[in-house]
Amino acid sequence: MQNDAALRGERAAAPSYPMPRVSPVDPPPQLAALRAGRAASRVTLWDGSEVWLVTSHAGVRAVLGDRRFTAVTSAPGFPMLTRTSQLVRAAPHTASFIRMDDPDHSRLRSMLTRDFLARRAEDMRPVLRELLDDMLGGLVAAGEKPVDLVAGLTIPVPSRVIALLFGVGEDRRDFIEGRSAILIDRGYTPDQVAAARDELDGFLRELVESRVADPGTDLVSRLVTDQVRPGRLSVEELVPMCRLLLVAGHGTTTSQASLSLLSLATDPGLADALTKDESLLPKAVEELLRFHSIVQNGLARAAIEDVQLDDVTIKAGEGVVLSLSAGNRDERVFPAPDTLDPHRDARRHLAFGHGIHQCLGQWLAKVEIEEMLAAVLRRLPGVRLAVPFEELDFRHEVSSYGLGALPVTW
Numbered sequence: 401m402q403n404d405a406a407l408r409g410e411r412a413a414a415p416s417y418p419m420p421r422v423s424p425v426d427p428p429p430q431l432a433a434l435r436a437g438r439a440a441s442r443v444t445l446w447d448g449s450e451v452w453l454v455t456s457h458a459g460v461r462a463v464l465g466d467r468r469f470t471a472v473t474s475a476p477g478f479p480m481l482t483r484t485s486q487l488v489r490a491a492p493h494t495a496s497f498i499r500m501d502d503p504d505h506s507r508l509r510s511m512l513t514r515d516f517l518a519r520r521a522e523d524m525r526p527v528l529r530e531l532l533d534d535m536l537g538g539l540v541a542a543g544e545k546p547v548d549l550v551a552g553l554t555i556p557v558p559s560r561v562i563a564l565l566f567g568v569g570e571d572r573r574d575f576i577e578g579r580s581a582i583l584i585d586r587g588y589t590p591d592q593v594a595a596a597r598d599e600l601d602g603f604l605r606e607l608v609e610s611r612v613a614d615p616g617t618d619l620v621s622r623l624v625t626d627q628v629r630p631g632r633l634s635v636e637e638l639v640p641m642c643r644l645l646l647v648a649g650h651g652t653t654t655s656q657a658s659l660s661l662l663s664l665a666t667d668p669g670l671a672d673a674l675t676k677d678e679s680l681l682p683k684a685v686e687e688l689l690r691f692h693s694i695v696q697n698g699l700a701r702a703a704i705e706d707v708q709l710d711d712v713t714i715k716a717g718e719g720v721v722l723s724l725s726a727g728n729r730d731e732r733v734f735p736a737p738d739t740l741d742p743h744r745d746a747r748r749h750l751a752f753g754h755g756i757h758q759c760l761g762q763w764l765a766k767v768e769i770e771e772m773l774a775a776v777l778r779r780l781p782g783v784r785l786a787v788p789f790e791e792l793d794f795r796h797e798v799s800s801y802g803l804g805a806l807p808v809t810w
């Protein structure tokens with residue numbers, strides 16, 4: 401039955417996006433309702449603008465794989481997902497290649513591909529095992545319970561890995577962690593975010609200049625030697641590239657590892673399956689990536705030509721938001737999508753995006769998360785929450801959804 405507004409031919413107001421969660425570990429239920437409808441739905445962002453929201457697995461892949469959609473923030477209609485999205489638009493010279501289209505994007509990305517291959521991530525395993533042994537060994541030896549696995553593990557591990565890649569000393573880790581965290585937190589004002597970005601860029605510029613003067617064996621030195629010196633890459637391009645690696649590789653991995661450890665501490669089926677058979681870990685990590693989909697508000701693009709997406713025409717100059725969490729709960733691809741099943745083959749998940757911008761650091765992230773889970777299973781057998789679930793501090797304001805703390809005992 402049509403309501404009065406529909407009978408008068410009025411368009412219903414597009415619902416606000418992002419929608420609130422009902423359960424902290426599941427995407428907002430409205431997303432499932434939208435997924436059952438048209439290929440894309442109108443939603444209203446915080447600034448009152450209306451954009452398209454795509455919620456199906458097929459739709460998300462179709463848009464992310466289509467060059468008629470741009471990732472350039474200054475393109476007409478580009479969705480401003482947060483107040484701070486405008487910063488990149490206001491200062492396009494600070495944009496890194498995640499906000500570029502090809503050929504600019506692939507020129508810069510290809511300079512990094514060999515450093516982030518699956519086998520290079522594998523090379524990190526022994527280093528990680530030693531690091532994790534030290535960290536968890538220290539926590540166990542201290543004999544104090546409960547311990548917070550966010551402060552004790554999921555923040556320092558990705559941060560040390562990045563510090564190792566960049567050849568940055570331990571003394572600068574707090575600075576890098578702090579500034580990167582501000583860049584992905586909606587709780588800060590655009591001015592605070594701009595200040596954090598400028599401080600980080602100042603630090604990175606100094607780092608690059610020091611490598612120009614005296615190259616070492618780290619990633620930044622390699623880029624200076626192979627790309628900057630022959631004139632293929634400018635220092636002005638290298639600084640945002642380094643910032644992208646720092647920010648993209650940090651909070652995301654921390655969030656995904658924290659939520660994965662939460663699942664381990666609260667889901668006896670998962671803990672049992674992994675304790676019985678550690679070789680299940682890579683599969684379970686893919687499923688945890690699908691299930692938690694920490695890039696909670698999705699990815700933004702704008703159409704540069706009219707595009708027909710099944711029953712919806714997206715016009716040139718219109719913005720589109722791709723909900724990775726909705727796509728990852730699409731029952732047409734993942735039966736019983738709201739169940740975390742470590743035996744499921746979840747490799748088609750969208751947690752790392754799709755298409756030309758698909759996450760460059762995915763192999764590294766997976767190795768880090770596998771090793772963190774393996775170390776906790778070995779060192780903290782029977783790990784469980786030390787506080788009631790309702791008291792956990794879920795980070796709704798951060799673009800990569802996660803936990804402020806994870807107090808556990810064992």
Ligand code: HEM
Pocket residue numbers: 471497498499509644645646648649650652653656694695699700750751752753754756757758759760761762764765
């Ligand atoms: C669980 C952890 C991670 C998740 C869930 C994640 C997720 C994503 C997603 C969804 C994208 C696509 C963005 C878009 O299309 O607009 C992306 C891109 C990217 N990620 Fe990750 N990421 C993770 C870890 C990492 C790590 C560890 C690094 C590197 C140290 C990294 C570096 C990058 C880079 C450089 C891009 C841009 C790729 C491009 O534009 O070609 N990420 N990531």
